Amino acid sequence: IAGITQAPTSQILAAGRRMTLRCTQDMRHNAMYWYRQDLGLGLRLIHYSNTAGTTGKGEVPDGYSVSRANTDDFPLTLASAVPSQTSVYFCASRQGLDYGYTFGSGTRLTVV
Amino acid sequence: DQQVKQNSPSLSVQEGRISILNCDYTNSMFDYFLWYKKYPAEGPTFLISISSIKDKNEDGRFTVFLNKSAKHLSLHIVPSQPGDSAVYFCAARWSGGSNYKLTFGKGTLLTVNP
Secondary structure, eight states: OOSEEEEOSEEEEOTTOOEEEEEEESSOOSEEEEEEEETTTEEEEEEEESSTTOOEEOSSOTTEEEOOSSSSBOOEEESSOOGGGOEEEEEEEEOSTTSOEEEOOOEEEEEO | OOSEEOOOSEEEEETTSOEEEEEEEOOTTOOEEEEEEEOTTSOOEEEEEEETTOSEEEETTEEEEEETTTTEEEEEESSOOGGGOEEEEEEEEOTTSSSOOOEEOOOEEEEEEO
């Protein structure tokens, strides 16, 4: 089934640890995005990539990094996790200008 | 500075009645608007969109209205069904930007009571 796969589904992480959230899509979409969803704050953009080999910063990029080595994969890395990074993380991709994003099912991350 | 605002955190309606979800935006550069629906433990799913050159777009039970002068859009669901119970996010985009990123509102939790 075509779509976006995120892994892990959930994770409890000790503060200070490094972690990479994985995102893979099989739709050959050029653009990909990482959002975090927090209660009362909605969805906020962390980083994006318009095409393989390029990335950009969103609204809340601090503490996160991304890479886009190929079209399919867009991993999000927390270099040294802090409790404020406890959130649900959604990866998304975009098909075309007049289409909305396709979202993955999310990764629920708890930093303790 | 919140550019897309959904001022009602929650809305409760009876099955069969109309649900109206509202969204306001402040950035006059936004020219494309979308609504997403999100069930618990799932990612948001695209519902309906509207370009700024239109004032209405309809898809089955869902209609989105855009009032550019008021910087306001609304989503109408008629008739509402219990399966419509979800969080609804309004999103906006500026097509002149380089990344077509979406700016989301905080969401409105819709509960449709049988």
